[in-house]
Amino acid sequence: MFNMFRLVQNENMKIYKRLGTWIMIGLILMIVIFAGGITKYLLAENVNLNWEEQVQIENAQLLEQIEEYENMPMVGSSAIQPLKEDVMINNYRLENDIPPVENETLWGFMLSSPDFTALASVFVIVISAGIVATEFSTGTIKLLLIRPVKRSKILISKYIATLIFAIIMLLTIFVSSLIVGSMLFGFDGINLPYLVYSGGEVIERNMLVQIITFYGLNSIDMIMMVTFAFMISSVFRSSSLAIGLSLFLMFTGQQLVMVLSDYNWAKYILFANTNLYQYVAGTPIIEGMTLAFSIIILSVYFFLFILISWFTFNKRDVAA
Amino acid sequence: MQKQPIIQIKNLKKQIGKTTIIHGISLDLYPGEVFGFLGPNGAGKTTTIRMMVGLMNITEGEVLINGYSVEKNFEKAIAYVGGIIENPEMYKYLTGYDNLIHYSRMIPKIKIERIEEIVKLVGLEKRIHEKVKTYSLGMRQRLGLAQALLHSPSVLILDEPTNGLDPAGIREIRTYIRKLAVEENITVFVSSHLLSEMQLMCDRIGIIHHGKLISVETVKNMLEDNQHLSVNFTVSPLKEALSYVKKTNPKIKAEIIDHRLIIYTSEDQITTFAKLFVNNGFSLTGIHGEQKSLEEKFIQITGGDLHV
């Protein structure tokens, strides 16, 4: 175990002594600050209505739409259900005097901050794609592997270092959003709960817990793509291929599933399952999918990726 | 050499796809010797070395280091080995010192003082805290040596360590290798395609060609061996003379080049052959002896059929 700690230390040294890594972290910070500024100074809505009136207008629109949908035979109940839930949540707000979270508040900003993880994913993929492949392309792999350490331990240390980098990226977003949000928007509405519809009723959830859950859901997607990049990097020993392929799939995977969503087997595609939001809010991309199903599919892919990386890294000749 | 071998290579073979690159090499190396692994480009030096250090899978045969199989007991076996495979590729964006820290973390129970010690040993004190990308090739080579020696190995495996170095650099490496072998009893296995260079630093030289180890000799023997004399006899009839020589001396190497009979033999045998021809009715009109250099012998063995 001590040994593993030192190996991870090595991998960390190789990540954080590179300028590029710090540029990535800097870019994340800049994006968060930039987004905060935009929200505060450009998107601020001057509405004269109070929140009760707004919620009532929204409800009226929702009900109208529900009625419209109900008259269209093609639209299934799965499309109508979320609208009904929104109406119920809005009613709950009016009854219990809980205003919705505005964008220009700390919580509003924090609720939108998990979106930045897409950018962080790109950066973590870049690191993941390079962590094995660059050892091959620069030839350093030869000196790395002639040490009294098993190849699999070296591979594990690289994977752990990649995950640590992913966590650092997520923390950077979370902490900087918290700081930027509280500096720009203050602490108005800090006691507001997050309302969700669950099991036929509206329940109040702690806002912070909810935000952290969103980060968690997003990081599943990130980890799958990062592990995929890691595998491509170990199999093909090329970081550009690993970056290219992973980013391409990350950005087109969902669309691919969309196109294929008429086929039932499409639910076994990785990208049909990476977005776990679909079970928290909204409807599954393919009818009949459940959270448990997605978790099983994700685990299968995950172990497959890890197994392939492990096998090729351990067994293949190093001819770099 | 009654000592126990530190490295045993037993019938080592490598096949990639359908081609066999290494055809069964067997070799024992002993503590404190400098062994030169000599062969022209593409002979299979790097491939053999990669199998010795576990970078490539062994198709057949085995490599034992201090009794441990590189294949089955990798961690134990490799702990005795330090090496540079082809170029000393280091992390260029790290300092020399960070590179050494990096490798030291992969060795159990190493003291931090050892790093200072080794830096001094290879004479990099002044530049060790600078990034490797600012180093000259010679400095990189020295840093390469430093990482290879960090854990005080019993065996040092170097693949063409003098590649690209200037004469002073080559000489420095050479002196250094000798010093390690003599003072620290380290076995050095060094590959090269230049015999002249090997001759100066090695105790024994093995010649590899087309993936086969075709000769292993001590440098001392090679230098003393006057089998390398090629004697030209102008004798007739030529063909009959050749078959006569071969009949009477089945072990001798003889051939006809430019209407002359060439016999590879030693000085003291010249008269014997002259007498043989004269006494058996051949006409002998000239004898000319020529000492072959080791380099010529090497080229004769390997260079003649490079295109095969």
Ligand SMILES: Nc1ncnc2c1ncn2[C@@H]1O[C@H](COP(=O)(O)OP(=O)(O)OP(=O)(O)O)[C@@H](O)[C@H]1O
């Ligand atoms: N991965 C590989 N796949 C197929 N053939 C290979 C591979 N690696 C090496 N070879 C072949 O094996 C032979 C030996 O190559 P090797 O690199 O071991 O030679 P070498 O003696 O080190 O040569 P050099 O002096 O040029 O470094 C060459 O003919 C080479 O083409």
Ligand SMILES: [Mg+2]
């Ligand atoms: Mg070579």
